[in-house]
Amino acid sequence: MQLKAIHHVALICGDYARSRAFYVDLLGLRVIAETLREERQSWKLDLALPDGGQLELFSFPSPPERPSRPEAKGLRHLAFTVDDVTVAKDWLEARGIAVEPVRTDALTGKRFTFFADPDGLPLELYER
CATH class of the missing domain: 3.10.180.10 (2,3-Dihydroxybiphenyl 1,2-Dioxygenase, domain 1)
Known part of the structure; x- marks a missing residue:
């Protein structure tokens, strides 16, 4: 397989x-x-x-609530690739979505940030 x-x-x-x-x-x-x-x-x-x-x-x-914080076993988050994390962050914030500060992945050097869907599921934006 x-x-x-x-x-x-x-x-x-x-x-x-x-x-x-x-x-x-x-x-x-x-x-x-x-x-x-x-x-x-x-x-x-x-x-x-x-x-x-x-x-x-x-x-x-x-449906029962899903624990997101503190992190629990199971799906941690869903990540989407974007061309520019800062542009995507600004776009979401302009529409009233709270977005965490942009960080840099120490292992890959790529920039990323997190926001949440309406049920609190962590969503990540990861720069291409």
Whole structure:
């Protein structure tokens, strides 16, 4: 077996409409498909990432909170590549999104920063 790439990352949203607006309207991800699964009382939204990967957003009735801080076992964060971290940070902040100060990765020398989605999931911007 030889893994080729990450096909998708799946996220469970606390408020589907709010998360949909964040990922589609704010971050600009393209909708591939949107499905209401009535038997599960759940929406599934497939979003296209620019590199061909996908982000899946799910809604479920009353999902439990996800601990983000202090860091817990499991998914640590989701990282997106950008050409210029400072430009991306300024763009997000102009739209009311809190973004951490830009830092430099000591191992790679690349610049990065973090912000959060509507459910507090840490999202990273990592400079190409």
